[in-house]
Amino acid sequence: MKRRTLLAAATLSPLLGGCGFALRRPQPLPFERLALVGFAPRSPVAEAIKRTLPESVTVVDAPQQAQVVLEALRERRERGVVASTSFGQVRDLQLRVRFGYRLSTRAGKPLLPPTELLLFRDMSYSENIALAKELEQDELYRDMESDIAQQVLRRLQAVRES
Template identity: 45%
Template sequence: MQRRAWLVALAGASALAGCGFQLRRAPELPFKTLHLSGFKPTSPMGVALRRALAGAPTTRLVEGRAQAEAIFEVLGDADEKSVVAYTSSAQVRELQLRSRLVFQLQSASGRELIGRTEIVQSRDMSYKERDALAKEQEEQLLFRAMQDDIALQVVRRLAAIKP
């Protein structure tokens, strides 16, 4: 039985290797140093972007603009919550959560690499007063997931730049 399992696993691995399947690698950015500008010190979006960029093997984050080959400038970073639906007794039934990042990227010489760009993620969330504490935690998890998603989108856009 074990021999059959090994043969099936080996056949599956060879089929995947033969079709060109590869695990996703960390994106290689076209610059060696990057400066993040405009994030508030406690910005969750800034934390998510730094975490996403830490996986890029060829690029490191620097503190000063002078050492950077590229400057990522944040023009806006906001989390928003709005009521989408009410019950007949005017209680909140559904919320829409939005996370928004507006940015641009410039080279050290000031040449625009990515113009003003806005990335918005939104999620809908049901709401019940009696589950307020649980819904607050769900809201925080949804915001964090949206911020992580936006950070990964930014990294993919940075990787697509042709200097």
């Protein structure tokens, strides 16, 4: 049975290549130089965006050298209590990351209006394992910042200068 499956896979794989099947590739960005402006010095969202950008795009320091400028208007991590016990101990938390930005040309012509992204995750909490929950919280924040970077990248891919 295993040999038949292997033989069928070996027979069908050249046929898939011949029919034009190819894995989906990301859309290329319509620019080659990007400036990140308004971010905090060690901004986790800026670092996630830099990691997400394809190799064909260079992040430059000065907006005058860039074709487009991504300006951070707001970047904030928030945390709120969702549920607590009858004794006032926290049971569930909600973690949020807010990121507001706009995209323009180096001359200041808007390509994307001011946009705000808000992601949130719920997390259970226990005082008994506070250190582990703090590590989980950091991981959830990193995950949300990575998701924001992916969303920004998809919106950058859709930008067309008119």
